Amino acid sequence: MNKIIFLLLLLVAPALTQAQLGGFMNKVKNKVSSKANQRLDAKVDKAIDKGLDEAEGKGSGTAVAEKNSNSNTASEVEDKQPETTGVNAFSKYDFIPGKEIVYYDNFEQDALAELPAGWNTNGSGEVVTLDKFPGKWLRIHKGFVYLTANEKEFSENFTAEFDVVMQLKNNGWMFPVFSVGLFSAGTESTTDNSFLKNYNSNSAVAAHIYPGSYNNSRLVVESYDDNKPYFNSDSKEYAPLDKYYGKPVHIAIQVQKQRFRIWINETKAFDVPKGVPAGKMMNQLFFKVGSTNYPEEQYGMYISNIKVAKGVEDTRHRLVEEGKFSTTAILFDVNTATLKPESFGVIKEIAGVLKEHSNIRISITGHTDSDGTDAANLTLSQKRAAAVKEVLVKDFSIEETRIQTDGKGESIPMADNKTKEGKAANRRVEFVKL
Numbered sequence: 001m002n003k004i005i006f007l008l009l010l011l012v013a014p015a016l017t018q019a020q021l022g023g024f025m026n027k028v029k030n031k032v033s034s035k036a037n038q039r040l041d042a043k044v045d046k047a048i049d050k051g052l053d054e055a056e057g058k059g060s061g062t063a064v065a066e067k068n069s070n071s072n073t074a075s076e077v078e079d080k081q082p083e084t085t086g087v088n089a090f091s092k093y094d095f096i097p098g099k100e101i102v103y104y105d106n107f108e109q110d111a112l113a114e115l116p117a118g119w120n121t122n123g124s125g126e127v128v129t130l131d132k133f134p135g136k137w138l139r140i141h142k143g144f145v146y147l148t149a150n151e152k153e154f155s156e157n158f159t160a161e162f163d164v165v166m167q168l169k170n171n172g173w174m175f176p177v178f179s180v181g182l183f184s185a186g187t188e189s190t191t192d193n194s195f196l197k198n199y200n201s202n203s204a205v206a207a208h209i210y211p212g213s214y215n216n217s218r219l220v221v222e223s224y225d226d227n228k229p230y231f232n233s234d235s236k237e238y239a240p241l242d243k244y245y246g247k248p249v250h251i252a253i254q255v256q257k258q259r260f261r262i263w264i265n266e267t268k269a270f271d272v273p274k275g276v277p278a279g280k281m282m283n284q285l286f287f288k289v290g291s292t293n294y295p296e297e298q299y300g301m302y303i304s305n306i307k308v309a310k311g312v313e314d315t316r317h318r319l320v321e322e323g324k325f326s327t328t329a330i331l332f333d334v335n336t337a338t339l340k341p342e343s344f345g346v347i348k349e350i351a352g353v354l355k356e357h358s359n360i361r362i363s364i365t366g367h368t369d370s371d372g373t374d375a376a377n378l379t380l381s382q383k384r385a386a387a388v389k390e391v392l393v394k395d396f397s398i399e400e401t402r403i404q405t406d407g408k409g410e411s412i413p414m415a416d417n418k419t420k421e422g423k424a425a426n427r428r429v430e431f432v433k434l
Helices: 002-015 018-056 239-244 315-320 341-356 374-396 420-426
Strands: 064-066 073-076 100-105 125-130 133-140 145-147 157-167 178-184 203-210 218-225 228-232 248-256 259-264 267-272 284-289 300-310 324-327 362-367 403-409 429-433
Touching: 100 420, 133 284, 157 178, 178 248, 203 259, 218 259, 218 267, 239 248, 248 341, 284 300, 315 324, 315 341, 315 429, 341 374, 362 374, 374 403, 374 429
Parallel strands: 073 125, 362 403
Antiparallel strands: 064 073, 100 300, 125 133, 133 300, 145 284, 157 248, 157 300, 178 203, 178 284, 203 218, 218 228, 248 259, 259 267, 324 429, 362 429
16 A cells, blocks of 8 residues: 555655645545555455355346446346246236226337326436337336326226336445335326326325345335325335346236235235225326436336226136136237246136136137237237147146137237227137137
8 A cells, every 4th residue: 555655646746845745645545545445345245245146046147237328228238037937937926907908008109218108207207128128118217206198097996017127236325216006186187297296185005115135125005095194004025026136027906996905026915905095096007216326327117018907807707607708917928929927817717717617628719919910910829829728738737638729810809909908908818618
């Protein structure tokens, strides 16, 4: 350290007086000592992180990082996928979406680098693409509230789902809180500016996710009625979250009158019997990122594949008694027959019906929206029906001879392919009792 101070002194001494020189030497000593300690701390932190990562079975990759803070495309450095993949990753998943789609948004029709059409915020947000994950995503920023373009009532029984990618890497500060919630706009517009400052003014319920490191993430649920606290949960741990930083996390919410449930991936994080204020009809979904010391280029929050559906599916009744069950809850990767893990809940329900009624034989038919060619969509729908059959046979031990498969492509639409909600409704799988 003395050598470093001497070299610095040679460089600046000609420009200093005798009095200044003494004060400068003290500053240099303090500065060098401080910098040396910082470097030592950094090395120690790195060694600790490496040891903890090895103990937790993590790789050495980093999470999603943007190529450029002004770019419309974010890149993923880490190639490693989540520790559990495929439909079996959600083996405990019992979430089933509502039967009628009210609102859907994956930003496919929105321009890059702009806020989606119909949305509102008190800050800024822009549609981007992510290298490792298909489709478009909305990047939301710290300190702001985001209201969707929805204008329809959700009903007293409904579900809400979306995917979120949290680009987070611990640099010593607390991560920003990520919030998702529902509220009733009353007589006001669902995107009224007043809700950007106070979404609790009529009736609201929100889940606040506190991302952490080393299995320290947690979750809190709260609700309000006429701007007064209605329910406030204790803080609940969700240890696996940091394993998914830089990867899509599926969040699902179910409201049945006053009952509020929320799933993070396959885990049911909360099931609150009286968490939702009674007598108020929810009609808006909002997102918020809390404050943080991390600069914009050091973190990222991206959301997509937002779906709200009303009603409650009765799989058993419709298949056994009505002889037909159609669902948009069986999801696939874009333009593939690869099932998404969140499809497990409804497939498990179908398997349960087939096990209870061993005499039932079924036909599984896949359907697509109108994007792409007729021929490609026909083939894709056939492969998707076959993929569902494969899970029923291999994972649930349903006899192969009891299941036929077919695909109709885009030929039998249930809704208008010109709207986002219509396309989502047309991407479906039908089960018919033979």
